[in-house]
Amino acid sequence: MNAPTDLAHLLPNVEQREVPEAFLAALQARFGQQCSTALAVREQHGRDESAFVSVPPPAAVVFAQSTRDVADAVALCAQHKVPVIPFGVGSSLEGHLLAVQGGISIDVSRMSQVLSINAEDLTVTVQPGVTRKAVNEAVKSEGLFFPIDPGADASIGGMTATRASGTNAVRYGTMRENVLALEVVNARGEVIRTGTRAKKSSAGYDLTRLMVGSEGTLGVITEVTLKLYPLPEAISAAVCSFPTIEAAVRTVIQVIQLGVPIARCELIDANTVRMVNAHSKLGLREEHMLLMEFHGSPASVKEQAETVQEIASEFGGNAFEWAVTPEERTRLWTARHNAYFAAIQTKPGCRAVSTDTCVPISRLADCLLDSVAEADASGLPYFLVGHVGDGNFHFGYLIDPDNAEERRVAEELNVKLVTRALKLEGTCTGEHGVGLHKMGFLLDEAGAGAVDMMRTLKRALDPDNILNPGKIFDTPAALRATP
Numbered sequence: 001m002n003a004p005t006d007l008a009h010l011l012p013n014v015e016q017r018e019v020p021e022a023f024l025a026a027l028q029a030r031f032g033q034q035c036s037t038a039l040a041v042r043e044q045h046g047r048d049e050s051a052f053v054s055v056p057p058p059a060a061v062v063f064a065q066s067t068r069d070v071a072d073a074v075a076l077c078a079q080h081k082v083p084v085i086p087f088g089v090g091s092s093l094e095g096h097l098l099a100v101q102g103g104i105s106i107d108v109s110r111m112s113q114v115l116s117i118n119a120e121d122l123t124v125t126v127q128p129g130v131t132r133k134a135v136n137e138a139v140k141s142e143g144l145f146f147p148i149d150p151g152a153d154a155s156i157g158g159m160t161a162t163r164a165s166g167t168n169a170v171r172y173g174t175m176r177e178n179v180l181a182l183e184v185v186n187a188r189g190e191v192i193r194t195g196t197r198a199k200k201s202s203a204g205y206d207l208t209r210l211m212v213g214s215e216g217t218l219g220v221i222t223e224v225t226l227k228l229y230p231l232p233e234a235i236s237a238a239v240c241s242f243p244t245i246e247a248a249v250r251t252v253i254q255v256i257q258l259g260v261p262i263a264r265c266e267l268i269d270a271n272t273v274r275m276v277n278a279h280s281k282l283g284l285r286e287e288h289m290l291l292m293e294f295h296g297s298p299a300s301v302k303e304q305a306e307t308v309q310e311i312a313s314e315f316g317g318n319a320f321e322w323a324v325t326p327e328e329r330t331r332l333w334t335a336r337h338n339a340y341f342a343a344i345q346t347k348p349g350c351r352a353v354s355t356d357t358c359v360p361i362s363r364l365a366d367c368l369l370d371s372v373a374e375a376d377a378s379g380l381p382y383f384l385v386g387h388v389g390d391g392n393f394h395f396g397y398l399i400d401p402d403n404a405e406e407r408r409v410a411e412e413l414n415v416k417l418v419t420r421a422l423k424l425e426g427t428c429t430g431e432h433g434v435g436l437h438k439m440g441f442l443l444d445e446a447g448a449g450a451v452d453m454m455r456t457l458k459r460a461l462d463p464d465n466i467l468n469p470g471k472i473f474d475t476p477a478a479l480r481a482t483p
Contacts, residue, residue: 071185077104078189078464085106092433108129132149135156168264182207182223184218184220215433218457262304267289276339291332355395434472
């Protein structure tokens with residue numbers, strides 16, 4: 001792990017809460033070897049893949065193996081008013097896991113069972129520590145799959161908590177559309193259930209949607225029921241190169257506006273293609289590129305591909321390369337998913353300040369092209385990838401974590417990008433969540449009234465503010481965007 005960026009100056013008024021010795025003793029008595037206070041374990045659970053780290057790591061880590069473990073740990077935290085932070089695999093990008101007010105971490109990675117597969121109803125129920133790849137491995141023998149693919153092999157609990165999406169969202173939606181029901185431990189240590197396996201309901205408040213995307217601030221997720229989909233009869237992937245980013249983006253806009261049911265549509269700029277080639281030992285043309293995938297019957301896949309190829313050619317798209325076999329497709333998508341790691345390896349010791357905006361598809365070119373020009377002018381190395389089929393894209397600005405000027409430039413670029421997206425009626429985060437980094441932007445996007453309503457819900461459900469405190473709502477001035 002590279003040297004991290006200090007977060008303390010961004011949260012000047014946040015104080016670590018005291019963790020009483022009596023609480024730690026009670027925790028050890030209840031959990032024994034499932035509770036660790038070893039520094040290495042605590043440090044591992046006090047960081048994620050963001051460019052930030054916390055001031056000290058959590059005081060202890062509880063390795064939960066059941067819902068009862070989670071409930072007992074949260075109940076102890078409630079009794080002593082100690083913060084508690086859920087932890088899956090640590091792949092979040094916005095500082096969700098950092099113990100900015102101290103407390104403990106509850107690691108649910110050992111809660112990794114697939115509890116039931118209901119193939120006839122196209123649903124699966126899992127524990128929160130199950131990863132998306134494990135879900136697909138479990139259901140593929142039934143001819144089914146779970147489409148949400150954020151890139152990293154994230155845990156289902158973490159994906160639910162951050163309302164993740166990814167490469168397939170343009171066709172299959174996000175976690176918001178694909179979570180049917182939850183089991184959640186609330187701030188008192190009580191176990192509640194939300195939703196059912198039915199496809200719809202008009203019964204009461206939609207607590208499932210409330211919990212999806214709540215980033216651990218309203219409860220600890222202990223069970224998730226997901227929608228599944230039949231494996232497509234035919235799948236085809238294609239790579240197409242373009243002379244300019246604008247040509248690639250205009251192609252995407254027309255494909256979506258014509259209603260082509262494309263399953264995946266990813267933009268990779270030429271700079272990132274070079275990084276991916278070096279990292280994954282590929283020979284992709286080092287030009288701006290769309291990586292696409294089509295799902296359906298053999299006839300419909302052929303029709304979709306021909307339509308997209310015709311549209312791309314109108315904008316100068318060329319060198320279509322097809323990947324029909326599973327091995328060829330896996331090779332391409334693995335390279336795309338490794339873009340982040342390919343990028344950070346080009347600058348030894350660097351960290352990536354990641355962005356995550358999403359705009360209406362008609363405004364994609366307006367937002368993206370100006371942001372590329374600003375990034376080029378900054379002099380910072382960067383990578384650019386995007387789930388552009390639904391208007392979502394990501395810059396990763398590569399900075400020396402010990403260089404304050406590089407950090408300032410990266411954050412300035414991020415502010416300009418998000419401000420532009422909001423003016424175009426987009427959002428400050430399409431899939432990464434708010435965490436620490438987007439707190440000021442949330443206020444700019446939603447407005448004070450809406451954020452106050454969110455705070456009211458938080459206070460009602462977590463009056464002692466023990467559930468992942470310091471995330472979503474606190475607003476350091478250094479991270480505010482200009483309205």
